Amino acid sequence: MLFFLSQLKLxxxxxxxxxxxxxxxxxxxxxxxVHTENLPDLIGDKVxxxxNQGDDSHYVKVKGARCDRILPRSC
Incomplete structure (x- = not known):
């Protein structure tokens, strides 16, 4: 994608x-x-x-304007 964008600058x-x-x-x-449309669901399923395995030490619950989300602590 970056290649084609750079070509437009020629x-x-x-x-x-x-x-x-x-x-x-x-x-x-x-x-x-096509290859990323299910990515949010896959990430959510993994979290x-x-x-469910009891390892929530890497995640933090964030209250957003639209919804509550669980994000990696590194964010």
């Missing part, structure tokens, strides 16, 4: 070249979305699994 790109780069970026973003 001088003298034609509209066709810009379109090709943007098309590649669209593909990359879609690919990342709950650790908490």
């Amino acid at each position: 001088a003298n790109l034609t509209d066709e070249q810009k379109g090709d780069i943007l098309a590649e970026l669209t593909g990359v973003v879609c690919h990342l979305h 709950v699994e650790e908490l």
Whole structure:
């Protein structure tokens, strides 16, 4: 993704070249979305699994404006 973003900064790109780069970026973003869409659930499941095992020393409960969250202490 960073490669394609850096290519957009090149001088003298034609509209066709810009379109090709943007098309590649669209593909990359879609690919990342597909492979990460369940990531929040997987992370949450792992935290709950650790908490259920009694090891909550690495986590802290944070009260947010929208919801309560459990975050790693390192955040």
